[in-house]
Amino acid sequence: MNRTSNLLGALSMVLADEMREAVNDTLRTTGETAAALIMVGAHPDVHIAEVAEALGLTHSGAVRLVDRLENEELVTRKPGPDSRTVLLRITREGERRRQAALRQRARVLGRALAHLSADEAELLGSCMDKILRGYLTERQQGYRFCRMCDEDTCVPYHCPVEEKWEELFG
Template sequence: MDRETNIVGALSLVLSDEIKKAVNEVVGASGETAAAIIMLGPNGGLSAGEVAQALAITPSGVARLIDRLANDGLVVRRSGLDQRVVVLELTIEGQRLRSLALAARERVIKRCLHGISEYELKNASPILERMIKNLLVDQKYCYRFCRMCDEGACDPDCPVEEHKKSFVADD
C-alpha cells in the first residue's frame, strides 16, 4: 500500500468517528439514532425497511430505533401510499434536533479542512466525487451514502443522485 492510500483510509476512519461522536453528543444518543434523524429530514416518507437498509441495521433494530424516536417526539408514523406500509417523518422537534446535529457535523468537517483554501477544495471536488461513485455500486445503497449529509448543500449537483440516475439508465 502506498502512503496516500493509507492516509485516505486513516482520514476516512477518523473523520467518521469524529462526526459520529459530535452528532451523537448533540442528539444525546448512540448508534445510528443521529443518522436516522439526519437522513429522515429531507427524505420524509421513507419506510422502516428503507431506513434499516440505509443504516445497515436489522428490522428489529430499526423497529426499536423508530419506537424510541417516536416516544421522544422526534418522528411520526404515517400510512404510505400502500396502506400496509408505514412511512416516517420528522416532527418539528426532530427537525430542530437535525439542524443541531448537522451544525455539529459541519464543525468537525471544517476543523478537518482548516488551512485548505477554497481553490484547493474546489479542485479536489472531482476526485472526491469519483471516489464516492467508485463505492456506490448498487442503487439500493444510495441512502446509505447520504445518511449523515446536509443534502441541501449538494443541490442540484449531488454526486450520489447523479450516479443513481446511471443505474436507472442501465435498467
C-alpha cells in the same frame, strides 16, 4: 496498499468518529439515532425498511430505533401504500435537533478543510465527486452514502450520489 489509500483510510476513520461523537453529543444519543433522524428529515416518507438498509440494521432494529424517535416526538409514522409499509416524517422538534446535529457535522468537516487552500479544497472536492460516482453501483447504496449528509447543501449543486443513482436506476 499505497500511502494515499492508507491516508484516506485514516482520515475517513477520524472524520467518521469525530462526526458521530459530535452529533451524538449534541443529540444526547448513541448508535445510529442521529443518522436516522438526519435521513428521515432529508427524505420525507422514507420507509422503515430503507432506514434499516441505510443504517445496516435489521428490520426489527430499525423498528426499535423508530419507536425511540417516535416516543421522543422526533418522527411520526403513517401508513404506506400497502399494509406492510410504514412511512416516516420528521416533526418540528425532530427538525430542530436535526439542524443542530448538522451544524456539529459541518463544524467537524470545516475544521478538517481549514487546513487546505481554496484551490486544494476545490481539487479535493473534484476527487471526492469522482470517487463517490465510481463507488455507487447498487440501488440501495444511495441512502447508505448520504445517511449523515446535509443534503440541502449538496443536492442543489449536482450531488454526485443523486446524479449517479439517477443515471443507473432512475
